[in-house]
Amino acid sequence: MTARHAADLVQSGMVVGLGTGSTAAFLVERLGERVAEGLNILGIPTSESTAALARAVGIPITTFADHPELDIAIDGADEVERGSLHIIKGLGGALLREKIVAHAAKRFVVMIDATKPVDRLGERTPVPVEITPFGSECTAARLQKLGAQIIRPRRTLAGEMFVTDNGNMILDCAFGPIADVPALATRIDGTVGVVEHGLFPKMATDVLVATEREVEQWTP
Numbered sequence: 001m002t003a004r005h006a007a008d009l010v011q012s013g014m015v016v017g018l019g020t021g022s023t024a025a026f027l028v029e030r031l032g033e034r035v036a037e038g039l040n041i042l043g044i045p046t047s048e049s050t051a052a053l054a055r056a057v058g059i060p061i062t063t064f065a066d067h068p069e070l071d072i073a074i075d076g077a078d079e080v081e082r083g084s085l086h087i088i089k090g091l092g093g094a095l096l097r098e099k100i101v102a103h104a105a106k107r108f109v110v111m112i113d114a115t116k117p118v119d120r121l122g123e124r125t126p127v128p129v130e131i132t133p134f135g136s137e138c139t140a141a142r143l144q145k146l147g148a149q150i151i152r153p154r155r156t157l158a159g160e161m162f163v164t165d166n167g168n169m170i171l172d173c174a175f176g177p178i179a180d181v182p183a184l185a186t187r188i189d190g191t192v193g194v195v196e197h198g199l200f201p202k203m204a205t206d207v208l209v210a211t212e213r214e215v216e217q218w219t220p
């Protein structure tokens with residue numbers, strides 16, 4: 001439902017950031033239908049899986065070299081804090097490219113269902129942190145000093161180490177409810193060995209929330 005609503009925000013001529021995850025997949029499929037009906041857009045995917053889906057449904061792909069600024073980026077999320085609209089993303093492992101795409105977009109639209117809003121960010125979801133495999137044990141120790149109570153290296157369903165599209169690994173860091181999201185984001189940013197993390201403070205311009213009967217639109 002949110003995907004259809006979000007797809008309606010896209011107009012011909014736009015360069016569109018295409019998110020990753022199950023919700024974003026619905027969006028990409030809907031945009032593919034609209035492209036088949038004549039919508040003229042270019043997409044920048046946030047993962048290899050989204051790139052493959054975009055190609056399969058006929059959305060033309062572009063690059064930052066040709067289009068460094070996007071008109072809109074649309075993506076899912078793992079948690080959204082009511083009021084502040086701070087977000088956790090990255091349980092699908094695509095947070096680095098998602099953040100780069102979101103930062104490059106004039107408008108960043110996030111689609112969630114009613115299970116994702118929380119009163120305090122971090123109350124249910126760990127913060128995924130993408131780190132270099134080299135020195136991962138040292139990086140994990142530094143993150144623990146920042147207050148992460150539990151740190152789990154992300155694994156695949158087959159039990160192997162999860163490798164991101166960028167060749168890195170993910171540490172899922174449970175901080176519990178986070179009192180000051182921008183401050184924690186800054187401290188993780190300053191941690192040697194960290195490539196990027198899943199805290200997206202004050203980045204969404206619109207959050208579309210699917211409730212039982214309608215789609216609510218939250219703005220900062």
Ligand SMILES: O=C[C@H](O)[C@H](O)[C@H](O)COP(=O)(O)O
Nearest residue numbers: 021022023076090092093094
């Ligand atoms: O890395 C994955 C992304 O941040 C997803 O947008 C996020 O995990 C939400 O995914 P889903 O729509 O499948 O719940």
